[in-house]
Amino acid sequence: MSVSDETLAREAQAEHDAQTEHEGHDHPSDRSYVGIALILAVLTALEVASFYVEDQLGALLVPALVIMMIVKFVLVVAWFMHLRFDSNLFTRVFVSGLVLAVGVYAATLTTFRFW
Amino acid sequence: MALTEERPPLELTSGEEAVVRKPLGVFTRPSDSPGWRSWLTTVDHKKIGIMYGATAMAFFALGGLEALLIRAQLAQPNGQVLDPQVYNQLFTMHGTTMVFLVIMPMLAGFANYLIPLMIGARDVAYPRLNAFSYWVFLFGGLFLYSSFFLGGAPDSGWFNYAPQSGVAYSPGHGIDFWVLGLQITGIASLVGAVNLIVTCLNMRAPGMTLLRMPVFVWMALVAQFLLLFAIPVITVALFLLMFDRLYGANFFVVEAGADPLLWQHLFWIFGHPEVYILILPAFGIVSDVIPTFSRKPLFGYPFMVFSGIAIGFMGWGVWAHHMFASGVGPVSVAAFSLSTMFIAVPTGVKIFNWIGTLWRGKLSFTVAMLFAVGLVSQFTIGGLSGVMHSVAPHDTQQTDTYFVVAHFHYVLFGGSMFGIFSGIYYWWPKIFGHKLSERIGKVHFWLMFAGFNLTFGPMHIVGLQGMPRRTATYPEGMGWDLMNLLETIGSFLIALSFLVWVYNVVRSRKNPHAGADPWDGRTLEWATSSPPPVHNFDVEPTVGHLDEWWHRKYDEDESGRPVRREHYEFLSAVDEVSLGRGGREPQVDTSSIHLPSPSYWPIVIALGLPLISYGLLYTYWLSALGGIMVVGGVVGLGLEPSVDPEAGHDDHGHDDGHGPGPGTDATGEEAELVGVGAGDGATASGDRAGSGERA
Amino acid sequence: MSVSEQTAPPEVVADRADHVPHDAAAPAHHTSTGLSNEKLGMWLFLGSECLLFGGLISAFLLYRSKDVEGMVGPAVGDLYDIPFTSVSSFVLLMSSLTMVLSLSAIQRADHRRARTWLLTTAMLGATFIAGQVYEFTSFVREGLGYTTNLQSSAFYTLTGFHGVHVTIGILMLVSLFVMSLRGRLPAERSETVEIVGLYWHFVDIIWIIIFTLVYLIPA
Ligand code: HEM
Numbered sequence A: 001m002s003v004s005d006e007t008l009a010r011e012a013q014a015e016h017d018a019q020t021e022h023e024g025h026d027h028p029s030d031r032s033y034v035g036i037a038l039i040l041a042v043l044t045a046l047e048v049a050s051f052y053v054e055d056q057l058g059a060l061l062v063p064a065l066v067i068m069m070i071v072k073f074v075l076v077v078a079w080f081m082h083l084r085f086d087s088n089l090f091t092r093v094f095v096s097g098l099v100l101a102v103g104v105y106a107a108t109l110t111t112f113r114f115w
Numbered sequence B: 001m002a003l004t005e006e007r008p009p010l011e012l013t014s015g016e017e018a019v020v021r022k023p024l025g026v027f028t029r030p031s032d033s034p035g036w037r038s039w040l041t042t043v044d045h046k047k048i049g050i051m052y053g054a055t056a057m058a059f060f061a062l063g064g065l066e067a068l069l070i071r072a073q074l075a076q077p078n079g080q081v082l083d084p085q086v087y088n089q090l091f092t093m094h095g096t097t098m099v100f101l102v103i104m105p106m107l108a109g110f111a112n113y114l115i116p117l118m119i120g121a122r123d124v125a126y127p128r129l130n131a132f133s134y135w136v137f138l139f140g141g142l143f144l145y146s147s148f149f150l151g152g153a154p155d156s157g158w159f160n161y162a163p164q165s166g167v168a169y170s171p172g173h174g175i176d177f178w179v180l181g182l183q184i185t186g187i188a189s190l191v192g193a194v195n196l197i198v199t200c201l202n203m204r205a206p207g208m209t210l211l212r213m214p215v216f217v218w219m220a221l222v223a224q225f226l227l228l229f230a231i232p233v234i235t236v237a238l239f240l241l242m243f244d245r246l247y248g249a250n251f252f253v254v255e256a257g258a259d260p261l262l263w264q265h266l267f268w269i270f271g272h273p274e275v276y277i278l279i280l281p282a283f284g285i286v287s288d289v290i291p292t293f294s295r296k297p298l299f300g301y302p303f304m305v306f307s308g309i310a311i312g313f314m315g316w317g318v319w320a321h322h323m324f325a326s327g328v329g330p331v332s333v334a335a336f337s338l339s340t341m342f343i344a345v346p347t348g349v350k351i352f353n354w355i356g357t358l359w360r361g362k363l364s365f366t367v368a369m370l371f372a373v374g375l376v377s378q379f380t381i382g383g384l385s386g387v388m389h390s391v392a393p394h395d396t397q398q399t400d401t402y403f404v405v406a407h408f409h410y411v412l413f414g415g416s417m418f419g420i421f422s423g424i425y426y427w428w429p430k431i432f433g434h435k436l437s438e439r440i441g442k443v444h445f446w447l448m449f450a451g452f453n454l455t456f457g458p459m460h461i462v463g464l465q466g467m468p469r470r471t472a473t474y475p476e477g478m479g480w481d482l483m484n485l486l487e488t489i490g491s492f493l494i495a496l497s498f499l500v501w502v503y504n505v506v507r508s509r510k511n512p513h514a515g516a517d518p519w520d521g522r523t524l525e526w527a528t529s530s531p532p533p534v535h536n537f538d539v540e541p542t543v544g545h546l547d548e549w550w551h552r553k554y555d556e557d558e559s560g561r562p563v564r565r566e567h568y569e570f571l572s573a574v575d576e577v578s579l580g581r582g583g584r585e586p587q588v589d590t591s592s593i594h595l596p597s598p599s600y601w602p603i604v605i606a607l608g609l610p611l612i613s614y615g616l617l618y619t620y621w622l623s624a625l626g627g628i629m630v631v632g633g634v635v636g637l638g639l640e641p642s643v644d645p646e647a648g649h650d651d652h653g654h655d656d657g658h659g660p661g662p663g664t665d666a667t668g669e670e671a672e673l674v675g676v677g678a679g680d681g682a683t684a685s686g687d688r689a690g691s692g693e694r695a
Numbered sequence C: 001m002s003v004s005e006q007t008a009p010p011e012v013v014a015d016r017a018d019h020v021p022h023d024a025a026a027p028a029h030h031t032s033t034g035l036s037n038e039k040l041g042m043w044l045f046l047g048s049e050c051l052l053f054g055g056l057i058s059a060f061l062l063y064r065s066k067d068v069e070g071m072v073g074p075a076v077g078d079l080y081d082i083p084f085t086s087v088s089s090f091v092l093l094m095s096s097l098t099m100v101l102s103l104s105a106i107q108r109a110d111h112r113r114a115r116t117w118l119l120t121t122a123m124l125g126a127t128f129i130a131g132q133v134y135e136f137t138s139f140v141r142e143g144l145g146y147t148t149n150l151q152s153s154a155f156y157t158l159t160g161f162h163g164v165h166v167t168i169g170i171l172m173l174v175s176l177f178v179m180s181l182r183g184r185l186p187a188e189r190s191e192t193v194e195i196v197g198l199y200w201h202f203v204d205i206i207w208i209i210i211f212t213l214v215y216l217i218p219a
């Protein structure tokens, strides 16, 4: 269902041991932040554009939109929220909540429809 | 209240005059006087733990009273004791109270008191937020109970199904109180969860690896993760219902096309993790009690930990077993039926581990042990009826009958409450310095055990015979009369046993001092004095083992049998009693230990919340006032340094350049709680210097 | 209960500040994981928030896809002004950039720039909120009130919750700005900015999801 707590535990311990490595991790430069923002802007433009060509896209529309959404989400989380560079423990905590949310709510919504 | 009481700056050891800077824009800090007032402003996890416990026990008495009224009504067919309206209010409040205002806070109290002691920390990660959680819980509970005087309590059951809970069917304010009250206590749980998780992960003493933490800490940690992720789900449900009831939204209005199953899903996505929130810490308690009184290490510690984690995960995938009869599709029913059966596996693992611990142990049946073994046996019965529910066709017969009532009382009373009482008898001497009487305690246990089985055992039978739950009376001639009478008698036995406990508590003040380690315990809390000093440990422990304290006291001979060491050292100055049998105390100067200072803000902010809620129901002016208290309080808390610069030490970290941010949820400076539990131990080096051999 | 028996000896404290590196500059030094309590707490909170917004989004998706016979009032989907919402989504997205630039400035102790970016972020957030207010009023003018139908309740609740989160974020940004002006936000305290930033980005990613699931994907 999500990252297991035991790995979390081990991770925390590993971090404990290696804590010095985590200090002074390099933050990306402002330039790369702007780069990420550009990608985000382009993706948003594509998303909006899809609205005008909805009919041509047909069945592709929804998957395309969802993929772009996920990419944007991941970019912000990984870069702006520093999960790429920060401790794994943070990622685990956050991803646990995220995966749990997607899991239980997707199951709930589909029970209304399919099962 | 002496909000503006002036205190002269304390003298510095150096003889210089302390420079006291007023904290920005805040009232004078409360001082740490020992009187009753100090309880209002304390941020000490031990005092907060005690307050949680005392409050929860008061609510236990209230919830019990409600139960007695219910049982009086049901003692005979066509009962006339209660009006059906009142009956509805009583069973609703009974369930809500027992779950949200008794077991949850009771376990929160244990977690608060014990986690820092067990992991060798001086306090929790955010002491002021900890106080905040407690006050929020208290005021939320009082808010909920005030409904009795303000037009009637909620009356739709503890799970409050839609659309029954809508204004159309429940026009009074009762359900509004339920919604807002649980919303408030939810805040307490959420803040508490963040706090305790950070405490477990970040505040451990050097060497206290995760897999050296006592099982209680582990189970409490898993329960906090469950809270962290389950509370927001019920928060959503409560908001939707609140907007329906107060502002005319349509979430559960069937005429507008709403689907009442939405409520059921949201409630049970929260609700099933919730039942594990209620039981896991109790499992943790007995997992520490049983080894102590079997004089053996816990059998299969890693299995115990991992099965608890497994339960925590699987608990998220079974919620629809509460909805087998609600019209979810056949595939869902099959899937949730299976997942529910599987969850019994890790639960069974735990039971086998306890039995394995008892097996060939040197058992001593103290009251704590009796309750622990009571949990193992009674919970098993409840778990088994749970597995019966998991068989969906079977459940369609049982659901909404007394069979379900029997099930959850065996797990909640026979499980959680027995575990709680076990913990109370076990840690009482640690918390208050003297034991509860074992003799009276045995009377308590056996009365409760008998009353419990007499009350809830027969419910299996009448349940299978079809007696519906949540119905104010039943006709005669159904064959249920005798069983119901027995149940009522049983419930009064339970009440009697509770009075015996109260008597035991009152009398216990006269008991002799129990010493630091009355049970020959295994975990760190027994290595400090009873009650522990404010700073928990004079000496910061460095941990090398699971069951650290045991290893400090015992060595192994060639055949692996434990032999008591000639000398071992406590972690704080202890009383005479404890110094027999080779105990030594550390000689250290504890004057160098900083602790966070008491604060008015937690209670102020917490008080704002019920005011806001009353305002939503009556007049928005009250809400505005409450809002001001909350916002003002948060700002005050943010500006106020966690360690009071006036408390007599020059605190260079807190001058103007270093104020924490208002509004950062993570209240800046609480990180600065220093000393034990601080990882690399650098901070307490001074303490340890003096802790060498005094022997 | 005999709670009063735990006689609390007065707290023992003395001048020892030199022994104790309890400056926020080095929060990472004295926790078991080496991670700061505050940051860990914030991440835990954000993990929890996922389930809050997940529930609200699900309620909306469920009710939007529901065919209600004789539904009162317009469907939400018929009122969307996609170009307008795209612009405000873009504004919020860019506020994440300015937020992170502010953090990076304060870490370099470039306080002027940090303040500028903080204020920009807050203003972009305020622009977003203004857009939301405009959107709500225009919907209401077209006959879609909060209580009109299932969809409207779900829509306003979801976007309203998000709006409240943004507003709280703005308040935090403004307090940071004021603190920085008063010199209470030195580079060693940059973690406070980072934590507020985490919250801010989170609110942004929630909107990334809402924008796609609620606005762009047709019912
Ligand atoms: C072996 C593990 C368990 C299984 C398989 C199980 C299964 C079930 C099932 C299927 C139901 C639904 C019955 C119905 O409404 O028809 C149920 C109800 C319930 N269970 Fe359990 N359960 C287990 C353990 C627990 C535990 C540990 C607790 C609490 C500490 C608990 C508390 C409850 C409560 C409170 C209800 C009734 C909710 C209500 O309808 O008001 N269960 N259980």
Ligand SMILES: [Cu+2]
Binding pocket: B271, B272, B275, B318, B319, B321, B322
């Ligand atoms: Cu369940």
